[in-house]
Amino acid sequence: MQLDDHISSIYFIGDVHAQHTKLEALLTEIDFDDTDPDSECKTAKLVFIGDLIDNKQTNNDQHIITLQRVQSLQKNGHALCLLGNHEFNAIGWASKNENGEFCRPHNEKNTKQHRAFLNAVGEGSAEHNRWIDWFKSLPLFLSFETVNAIHACWDEQAIERLKPYLNADNSLKEVHWVDAFNEQHELFELCEILLKGPERTLPDGEFFIDKTGTKRTQERVKWWQEYQGDKPVVIGHYTLNELPEPLTHKVVCVDYNAAKDDNVLVAYRVDTQLDADNEQLFGGAR
Template identity: 50%
Template structure:
């Protein structure tokens, strides 16, 4: 049995959009504190049983408060002040708060079980590839992954979907890409999600009871998007059939406990609604594929949201034109932007430029997808502009689609190591430095190289050293015995092998001494130990100034 340790309890009881009455908020905080301070592990069932028992007893002993609704009770121990202090909205608890706890607990338990059973500790997520097999092979090679031997594959690779489709003039190779990814998945080195392009490919191939394809083959935009794949795979060939069957076997989401992955949007309630349509591996049950393409079915809406991103309706009577010129009454939203206040804040794409709509404040009823994920989520899908310095979309959402479909743009990956190695929150796993791509600029490398160049320029401005060897030996001795940022010198037990540990710095320091500028010498020592040697010591500034003073006195 997979148990949820008290470390994870704050995830289950992370904040809600609102709590109704003050007694509900007090109950929420009390439950969180009780489980967290127990320092024990629980199954989801045990958590729910304890909560149900506690709340049932509280309600049984509660009083009926005057002036409140028939669904409200007064619980003295939940009275922490305020006008509705101690008043518990039982209907709100039963309809929203308790179901939220159940969804979070069961999803957390499910993810921790999957992580444990598959011995997952390190992950490497890769964004939308769109048949760019060369970019994938180059990225894996640069990250030390040997496809022939599969050595150095200490990270489990997670493909975020959209493996296929590109424009017909591209030199992309669907077969090489698909065979590479499938081999990695089959060999247990990778996992692969279903993207909206794979979903559309399934609709292009499958037929309904009337013999009609679920995705209209006569629609020009559908063919344009999918034609390159069809040309390389052979439309309606046996090979086409095989790849469609593989696409149909891909999971719609992955849950690792401490982090989750889905192609476009993670929403707890929608994921919970989706479960009944899925196999244990989170792929869609074969009997539900017709429902997935039926606009009148719940599953259609769920897939539209989770694989393509949620949309909300604009205020009555308002429309805008998208990038293709189509008039729209709904807009796709940046569901990770929980601080948004206006339609412009929440919009993705063309609506942001429509000031007549963008500046309208959002009705709270349209904020269903604004609550931030309680656990980090990795997504693709959103075709972000390429940048030398990718950043997370929010504190808990990372997008890895930087338009690698285009030849000049990089395929972006993201490392996540020791995924359970966090203290206060899994959000600690989100770090700007975890992105990885070909020709990536490293801030640390840029700084170190820049510091090195600056120090070289500083030294080159001083006269060439023309002193004697005795002077250099004295400089070397002071650097070793008094500066020694690495800490190799031990007066009582010194190893002669370290005598020349700082040899490369001796002549530059000697030149700076002869230049007679103690400030530059101090700066040289400090910058060298901090950025070139990479040591950070307490009172480093004081020590470097003291050593510089000693050196100037030679």
């Protein structure tokens, strides 16, 4: 993707999960004020890494105001937004296959994960459908001159296999959305890898309990340890802890669990003037 000549840096923003207050605090921290032409918005672009929605149900739900804020930044040319697995799941929840069944099962686990968003927009309402349509318009990956970005995993082979299913802006063609939730279709596997990350099955009898209290028999593969692609990659999705730092000199994750309590929302700034091979491209976080 070619950026305008005046853009000299990109701020990649981690998984927001309806934390509008934290988003505004981050924008203030980096001096990105879209009402002030002399702020960072003059020479910087925002890229949201996906997962704008879904959080535990609270009394101060911020789903709609978060979505409105990001969409406004996008429409006014200040930001781009990637499709995250939570937006992907939301599309499946609201869509039906040729058998009249919902593409994402409305079971107890999925309902618990998605309830706060559904309560905020009103399930089946015009508001709900409007946001689903917007989610469908979001690209699955972005490739800039010096850096790539995707929600969970940059896999060159999977991306090449995915391209025939995409529009020119890297969003999924409308006709293929049902295929993306069909486990018998190759698109299902591709979306699982790119938006949720590759996983491996644990040995028989082994399991762990994830952050939502769900029993898991598969664990995520740390694909970034083997990544040697031409460009560095920014991802989200992995709910990291401690102080932000690059995973490797080629991969940065910006998801530091902003959905939880007092955890801050993290952004990573990349200077677009640096060469992709420059070791300082991933030299620090803020």
